[in-house]
Amino acid sequence: MEYLSVIQYAEKYGISERTARNYCAIGKIEGAFLTGKTWNIPADAPLPKRSKQKYSPLLSRLMEEKESKLKGGIYHRTQIDLTYNSNHIEGSRLTKEQTRYIFETNTLGITTENTRIDDIMETVNHFRCIDYIIDHATEKITEAHIKHLHGLLKTNTSDSQKEWFAVGEYKRLANEVGGEETAKPEEVHKRMKALVAQYNVLKQVEFDDILDFHVQLERIHPFQDGNGRIGRLLMLWQCLQTGTVPFIITEELRLYYYRGIQNWGEVNGYLRDTCLTAQDHYKALLDYFKIKY
Numbered sequence: 001m002e003y004l005s006v007i008q009y010a011e012k013y014g015i016s017e018r019t020a021r022n023y024c025a026i027g028k029i030e031g032a033f034l035t036g037k038t039w040n041i042p043a044d045a046p047l048p049k050r051s052k053q054k055y056s057p058l059l060s061r062l063m064e065e066k067e068s069k070l071k072g073g074i075y076h077r078t079q080i081d082l083t084y085n086s087n088h089i090e091g092s093r094l095t096k097e098q099t100r101y102i103f104e105t106n107t108l109g110i111t112t113e114n115t116r117i118d119d120i121m122e123t124v125n126h127f128r129c130i131d132y133i134i135d136h137a138t139e140k141i142t143e144a145h146i147k148h149l150h151g152l153l154k155t156n157t158s159d160s161q162k163e164w165f166a167v168g169e170y171k172r173l174a175n176e177v178g179g180e181e182t183a184k185p186e187e188v189h190k191r192m193k194a195l196v197a198q199y200n201v202l203k204q205v206e207f208d209d210i211l212d213f214h215v216q217l218e219r220i221h222p223f224q225d226g227n228g229r230i231g232r233l234l235m236l237w238q239c240l241q242t243g244t245v246p247f248i249i250t251e252e253l254r255l256y257y258y259r260g261i262q263n264w265g266e267v268n269g270y271l272r273d274t275c276l277t278a279q280d281h282y283k284a285l286l287d288y289f290k291i292k293y
Contacts, residue, residue, distance in 0.1 A: 003040040004041045009029075015067050029041055029045050030042075055138070056240070056243040058240065058245075058291055059134070062075050077285060080099055081248050083103070084096045085248055086228070086229050089251070090228055093114060094115070103127055121157050122153060125154070126233075128152050132148070132149065138241060139241075141200070141238070146192070146196075146234065150167065150169075150226055154226055159224070159225060171188060173185065182219060183220040208272065210238045210239065211235075211268075211271055214261075215261050215264040245282055247281070249274070253277065
């Protein structure tokens with residue numbers, strides 16, 4: 001019998017090597033076997049069928065476009081819009097065009113003397129975070145997932161070179177946000193464990209549940225830095241997981257977003273209305289790309 005390598009199988013069906021390897025590892029390709037660390041796949045093995053009923057139309061499209069490396073679609077647009085806006089909120093100096101260029105070419109393009117290496121690294125890393133979310137969107141969010149996202153976001157940044165900065169781990173030093181105290185380092189694990197457990201037992205996740213999780217995460221502020229971006233990435237995860245239309249907080253909505261977080265629990269409408277406005281913008285994108293929601 002003729003056999004294909006993972007690379008050959010992936011090229012044959014237009015999928016990523018990682019996806020092909022995962023199919024082998026979980027037994028989805030009948031007859032595939034390992035020789036050492038190399039998978040041997042029967043040449044006539046069909047592409048495993050996905051159980052589409054567990055994916056929303058948006059998540060299905062994101063998966064397909066990610067695997068095929070399609071440019072100009074909703075995956076492409078989501079990567080650039082979310083990465084640019086979320087990083088820009090946190091002080092990144094990269095323009096949207098620079099962000100687009102990095103995503104499309106994996107090169108820097110035109111830079112200035114004010115271009116910071118950390119801005120570039122965190123942009124590349126943020127793209128990887130979104131890919132990770134798409135790959136794991138149907139899984140329940142765990143503390144391990146949250147820490148992994150932080151590790152991806154901060155890999156090879158200047159923060160990762162600091163002994164006191166815990167990349168991919170909860171903070172070691174006390175911090176604050178907007179002049180407000182956050183959870184003490186020794187309290188973080190207990191509070192994060194409770195937050196995740198409380199969310200995962202919900203039988204029906206409503207829009208406000210996603211927002212409440214986000215606010216509680218930001219008030220805990222579990223990491224030394226990167227909390228806002230991790231929180232917004234998790235909202236994307238929660239939306240894809242529950243079939244909720246995602247939303248991207250833009251510069252125009254930033255101050256309303258901050259006001260909403262600050263007043264959550266007293267005037268929930270501030271944050272809800274801001275996020276619903278952002279959601280309307282994303283719905284317009286879905287309409288353009290003819291994706292049902």
